[in-house]
Amino acid sequence: MTRPASFEALTIQTLPIRLAGLDALATHLGPDHSAWKVREVGDGNLNLVFIVEGPKGTVIVKQALPYVRLVGEGWPLPLKRSFFEYHALIRQEARAGKGSVPAIFHFDEAQALIVMEYLSPHVILRRALIDGRELPRIATDLGLFCARTLFRGSDLAMTARERKADLALFADNAELCDITENLVFTDPYFEAKLNRHTPGLEPLVAELRADRDLKVAAQRLKHLFAANAETLLHGDLHTGSIMVTDEDTRVIDPEFAFYGPMAFDVGMLLANFWMAFFAQAGHEEGNSRASMRAYLLRVVWQTWSVFRAEFSRLWRTERTGMLYATSLFEDRGDPLGAEQALDEVLNSLWQDLLGFAGIEIHRRILGLAHNADFETIEDKALRARCEAPALRFGRYLAVNRDRIHSIEEVNGLASRIEKEMRP
Numbered sequence: 001m002t003r004p005a006s007f008e009a010l011t012i013q014t015l016p017i018r019l020a021g022l023d024a025l026a027t028h029l030g031p032d033h034s035a036w037k038v039r040e041v042g043d044g045n046l047n048l049v050f051i052v053e054g055p056k057g058t059v060i061v062k063q064a065l066p067y068v069r070l071v072g073e074g075w076p077l078p079l080k081r082s083f084f085e086y087h088a089l090i091r092q093e094a095r096a097g098k099g100s101v102p103a104i105f106h107f108d109e110a111q112a113l114i115v116m117e118y119l120s121p122h123v124i125l126r127r128a129l130i131d132g133r134e135l136p137r138i139a140t141d142l143g144l145f146c147a148r149t150l151f152r153g154s155d156l157a158m159t160a161r162e163r164k165a166d167l168a169l170f171a172d173n174a175e176l177c178d179i180t181e182n183l184v185f186t187d188p189y190f191e192a193k194l195n196r197h198t199p200g201l202e203p204l205v206a207e208l209r210a211d212r213d214l215k216v217a218a219q220r221l222k223h224l225f226a227a228n229a230e231t232l233l234h235g236d237l238h239t240g241s242i243m244v245t246d247e248d249t250r251v252i253d254p255e256f257a258f259y260g261p262m263a264f265d266v267g268m269l270l271a272n273f274w275m276a277f278f279a280q281a282g283h284e285e286g287n288s289r290a291s292m293r294a295y296l297l298r299v300v301w302q303t304w305s306v307f308r309a310e311f312s313r314l315w316r317t318e319r320t321g322m323l324y325a326t327s328l329f330e331d332r333g334d335p336l337g338a339e340q341a342l343d344e345v346l347n348s349l350w351q352d353l354l355g356f357a358g359i360e361i362h363r364r365i366l367g368l369a370h371n372a373d374f375e376t377i378e379d380k381a382l383r384a385r386c387e388a389p390a391l392r393f394g395r396y397l398a399v400n401r402d403r404i405h406s407i408e409e410v411n412g413l414a415s416r417i418e419k420e421m422r423p
Helices: 015-019 023-029 081-096 125-130 138-152 160-170 174-183 202-209 212-227 263-283 290-317 335-366 380-403 407-420
Strands: 037-040 047-054 057-064 072-076 104-108 113-117 231-233 242-244 249-251 258-260
Touching: 015 047, 023 047, 023 057, 023 104, 057 081, 081 104, 081 113, 081 138, 081 160, 081 174, 125 242, 125 263, 138 231, 138 242, 138 249, 138 263, 138 290, 160 258, 174 212, 202 335, 202 380, 212 335, 212 380, 263 290, 263 335, 263 380, 263 407, 290 335, 290 407, 335 380, 380 407
Parallel strands: none
Antiparallel strands: 037 047, 047 057, 057 113, 104 113, 231 258, 242 249
């Protein structure tokens, strides 16, 4: 069939006609496109997402738009972000293992669309946490995913040429990096046009925006984000980018992928668990969420513990890149030297992830893109009372990251702040 020569956004009506004849869809849906049922489900900030059902099965069709969907055509974005998402998914599956991300069935660079596995009965992790579900696998699965993708995408494991070629490919994802660099690290700390916050937070917002130590910390972290190309990152690893069942965990939506600091993905992920923790009072509705609060802190502790253990295992078994060469340590009968180096790498990563976590909490409350943990609390006064302790907590992490020594210390701090300010 004839394909559009230039980009055209799909609609429910045009999708079956335009994608008819694709082997990937015929295989997974059935060859008769008139029997396909299409519904749009995209509720994110950037893209079109369709569920397409056919006699043989169901797929997801995701298409980038030439602008930020959340804002509109006044904020243009390049279509090539689908190219980076496709290449990131391919690498994540290779590095983290089959079943860690959705399977890819087809990619069309010109039309900026990806046809991928429909995950069912999976739900978005953020939605599950809001509903109070205590999922048994997420900490282990996500700790392993982060350790494996971050280690195996770095100079610790890759050959120098391979890593530099990968870095060059993803370096072109400049526009999405620009979004992160501004919306995460800068805009929350002044009166940026697209910022918004819950009414009632004004005194605290003013206090944070006047906080010199906090702003210096945020810019130091931005410097690290922009300059430290350690490994291939997901780039937007939050609980809205993960789909789950009790038995399965899949990471989705890596269109922000680029080479940056290892700590960024881990810090962003843990920040979203901490925000879910602080939001619990807004979802109780007469039923105690004490068990859910304890569960979320266990998830934070276990995710970091699994990450550390797996990263350490990979260090000892797959450290074949140019960094911390075994010829300097193990091959000379000095395994303790390699362990000392591992401790220093993990300690640096630990301090950085705390900083990134603090900044992520701030941008989700003060910036443009908020999260549903807080936003679904309809009582705005109650929402503000949940967000205020999270903001205090985020500030402490960002400014004091070099003086915090354990995950237990951080979780203890979160518990104390939450109890003191509980509505």
